[in-house]
Amino acid sequence: MTKTWRLTRRKFLIGLGTLTGGVAVGLPLGLPYVRRQAFKFLAQGGIPAGSIGNDPLLWFQFTADNMLNIHMTKVEMGQGVHTALAQLAAEELEVPWDNVRVHQAGTLRGPVDSFGTAASASISGLYIPLRQLAANYRMMLSTAAAEHLGTQVILENGVFTASNAKTITLEDTSKLSLEWQAPEDDAPLKSISQFKLIGQSMPRVDVVSKLTAQPMYSYDMRSSNSTTYYGAIARPPVAGAQIDRVNNQTAKAMSDVISLVTRDDFVGVVAKTREIAQDAIKSMDIDWIMPKLINDSDIDALLTPTSDNAAELKRVGNSSSALNSEAVILSEYSTPMASNAPLEPQSSLAEMDEDGVMHVRTPTQFPSQTRSAVANAIDMDENNVNVIPTHLGGGFGRRQRAESAVEAAILAIESGLPVHVGWTREDEFLFDRFRPPTKHRLKAVLNNKGQIDALEHRQSSGDVLFTEIPTIAASIAGSDFGATRGIDPVYTIPNLSLYAHRAKLPVDTSSWRGLGLLANTFANESFIDELAHLANEDPLQFRLDHLSGEFGNLLRAALERVADMAQWPGKIGNGVGMGIACCRDYGTVIAEIVQVNIVNNNILVPKVWAVMDAGLVINPDGATNQVQGNIIWGLGSALKEAINFENGRPSASNFGDYPLLRMDEAPDMEVKLLPSDRPPQGVGEPAIGPIPAALANAIFAATGKRIRKLPLTI
Amino acid sequence: MQLNINDKIYNIDQIDSNRKLLWVLRDELGLIGTRYGCGAGFCGACTVHINGQPTRSCITPMSAIAPDDTIRTVEGLSENGNLHPVQQAFIELQVPQCGWCMSGQMMSATALLEQTHNPSREDIRSAMKSNYCRCGCYHRIALAVERAAKLMP
Structure with missing residues (x-):
């Protein structure tokens, strides 16, 4: 499996080389400097959004009746990206919205995205490139239509009209026999005031399909021209165990078992039904070589920050001397491991066609990397592997890898049959790639005006993105930029130090919605609230007093607006209170207020208010839906979600051990998006950040109790 | 056995009576609108109606279905092309x-x-x-x- 993440690795290496400049010539600037610059770039500049290529015909295809098919590289996992990207393209192509159809591009045909769908970066990253591709194509079509009709043309509602009243549709124009050439200079893009689709809450392109039981998810996939068979895999009792010896005599004798597949460390079955395949696996007698069985205490010991594994992320002024004071305020926070638990367990359909191409329909956020993983596992050329992402029944970062794609491909190539492999919910929990646990030690000193003079945040986290990149890049970067996401406080503080400690945990941890944003914002925004109370200042006013600069002003507007909506500070006492928190996530700022009501030591949340400035918003209703969902995610983490380890196993095997937030626990909510002419920023994750801190701050307002550990309990 | 699903009769041969209704709907009959989330009755993704009552098909064995039971799935919500x-x-x-x-x-x-x-x-x-x-x-x-x-x- 060594090739699995080669593309990612190369990308991150190039990225780091570019931003540091000095890596290849012996680190003349010194490793700490390079690391701080890397942190600055990744914290503020953002993650690569992926390439789109320069061939409009890969993306855009006009069909009979003048419809436009758009072939998307980005994967739809509920975030609404297909709708918003279609708005960008249709806007510049001047295609009526009703004529737009969206398709997911497979890796064999159509555009290939070198990155993937993650980091709330699809819209911010493709806002210019996709519009430019569409505008250039429109220019090519206009030129062709003008030549064909012999005079200048105007494009309206998908039809070119010439001054002599002759017309030609976009579709007919696209099929003219010409030598098509891309324009030498880019076509002009529309200005914001010319937008007809961008900024409008167009209905989701997938909404009707999703509500009328259409087969669109990986678990729905069946071979279109042959019987589908079902695969099951022998899964170890704990992650990391390896097969020692297999006795599959009973399975061999079972009727309706079609094929038994045994490879190094892989035992699978193909059968006529899903249940028979699973029964055949259960009938096998397998000895496993067990790894060291992990317990919470092992993880906790590794997570405790020690000074010898710290990477300095940022240094302003001299916080170490300022914090060397008897008046230093110290608080420690922690967050547990958590599960992604997308509601659709992963599954994949693999099927070889007559031309020797392996087609794999799979729920992946990273189609290119999944193609490499499949090609490597079945020893085929990548050009003969077609990974076709389906709609995802939730992604949230877990679908960075699609293990079932590899499993189905192995079973399909060994059996010569179309095979569907579906994970169970128990598989999802046992082999999840968890949100890493974190610990945070924050120190501060207030000056005689009650303002923050110095602040230090030492964070310790399991890996997030370091699990995907080679050791060398990790050692250069020093800190995991997934784990540190959101650690840089939004406030102006004269002496500030940020440190990250890498805990190499014996558990598979990876991307979870917002990566480190939730944990770091929980620590930062709880601590700010503590400082405000120690300074005898209103928590809102204390925050406003520490804001300056461009993003400070954006946050000020968001905080003031949300306070106005919630009528901050509301009623306080007798178990009732409000808490406020905010964060910046790349170019997005968000402020949120949580109302809490403590009844018999139960934490009830009747209402949440949120105000977000994410630049120009392509689809306001879709962005609002993302904020609403993130509020639920934030509350679920604040109140419920935690994974512990005992004897090598996670504490959850199904939702009975890992309850999600339910509708009767969900608050009423009011969401406001601030108007902005800034370019579009991410909307899929930022709103998750402030929620746990806002709730902890509300509990403090209501009860005087400060809770510094997630999930919050009284 | 015979199943009455969405006012249509389906004949199924040789069904293991321990098999859960969810997988018969999805894998045998192609009624994939009923979704799998947990297989243990926690999440509700597999909810169908049996005689009008919301029921978790992922924990309903075929042996629990009587010959005159009427089953309704999400595919039966719309009628004559009109959405429910x-x-x-x-x-x-x-x-x-x-x-x-x-x-x-x-x-x-x-x-x-x-x-x-x-x-x-x-x-x-x-x-x-x-x-x-x-x-x-x-x-x-x-x-x-x-x-x-x-x-x-």
């Missing part, structure tokens, strides 16, 4: 994100609205509390069920 009021309201409110839980949500909502014509918000929260939505669309689901109540004939 619950589907109309969920579209109007643009409820789904990933959408995987939506069949179960709509089946629970339909069962509620067929029994309670004018449910309060508390009625809705109580009837729908065992349907998980991992994307967190609860606010819109509640609003959509209220809207559907108004659209119901």
